[in-house]
Amino acid sequence: MKDVQQQVDERDIYLNEVGIKDLVFPIEIKNKDGKWQTTHAKISLSVDLDPSQRGTHMSRFVDIIQKNNRIDLKHIKNILAVIQEKLGAKKSFIELEFEYFIKKEAPVSKKISYINVGVKYKAWLGDTFEFEMTVNTPATTLCPCSKEISEVSAHNQRANISITVRSNEFIWIEDLVKISEDSASSPVYALLKRPDEKYVTEYAYENPRFVEDVCREVKIQLDENKIATRYKILVESFESIHNHNAFAKIISEAMLK
Numbered sequence: 001m002k003d004v005q006q007q008v009d010e011r012d013i014y015l016n017e018v019g020i021k022d023l024v025f026p027i028e029i030k031n032k033d034g035k036w037q038t039t040h041a042k043i044s045l046s047v048d049l050d051p052s053q054r055g056t057h058m059s060r061f062v063d064i065i066q067k068n069n070r071i072d073l074k075h076i077k078n079i080l081a082v083i084q085e086k087l088g089a090k091k092s093f094i095e096l097e098f099e100y101f102i103k104k105e106a107p108v109s110k111k112i113s114y115i116n117v118g119v120k121y122k123a124w125l126g127d128t129f130e131f132e133m134t135v136n137t138p139a140t141t142l143c144p145c146s147k148e149i150s151e152v153s154a155h156n157q158r159a160n161i162s163i164t165v166r167s168n169e170f171i172w173i174e175d176l177v178k179i180s181e182d183s184a185s186s187p188v189y190a191l192l193k194r195p196d197e198k199y200v201t202e203y204a205y206e207n208p209r210f211v212e213d214v215c216r217e218v219k220i221q222l223d224e225n226k227i228a229t230r231y232k233i234l235v236e237s238f239e240s241i242h243n244h245n246a247f248a249k250i251i252s253e254a255m256l257k
């Protein structure tokens, strides 16, 4: 059978990236308790392409991920190396977006439930290997100003706390979720009975936080726990008294270099 993509290309143009995107496939991610969690990811895989080659071997990306769907830092590096070797490229890239499930215990009833956090892995291998992980944690923020000036109550809402770390050291998703929840007014839960609901309502009221407060608290914890030096924090609250959102962002000095 004629191999068209294998033909020599006369235009002499290098392509920075060629590949596949939005492949949906089951993957396994390691939980902090050592067990593997099955979820499904939206996956992009790519390589650079030599000027002399007309097309890359698209089918090989799928083949490789089907044989390597256990994903952690070590596996990702290995997948990128295999991609380079099988596709004859100098650079390889991978992106995975998936929902990760965290076990939660309700504060009073101790009922168990699971919340989903959105995770993105991004890694590339060329002269060096780089790995970037983003974890999006939902939480509650309660406005300190509203609490101060109101006779009763204070506006509160759900917020998304996004932490992106670029590090070649292994970092647990669970650790970033905990830092995010500890920095907010209150965590959120999938299952709360009435005594839990009373507890989280009053807990948030005792811990009012602006988006700026949450962002700074996350930074303090990332630094104190020496999680990473290269990071980005983005906190966004889905305001309940406005029809727009509030946000705060920190990009570490090392991330900007």
Ligand SMILES: Nc1nc2c(ncn2[C@@H]2O[C@H](COP(=O)(O)OP(=O)(O)OP(=O)(O)O)[C@@H](O)[C@H]2O)c(=O)[nH]1
Binding pocket: 003, 005, 055, 056, 057, 058, 059, 060
């Ligand atoms: N390179 C390239 N291939 C495409 C594109 N769209 C569809 N394809 C198809 O993807 C397949 C290319 O994958 P290859 O891995 O080269 O397939 P193959 O030649 O059967 O497999 P190998 O023998 O391993 O190279 C072919 O069937 C292409 O027609 C495109 O835009 N670019």
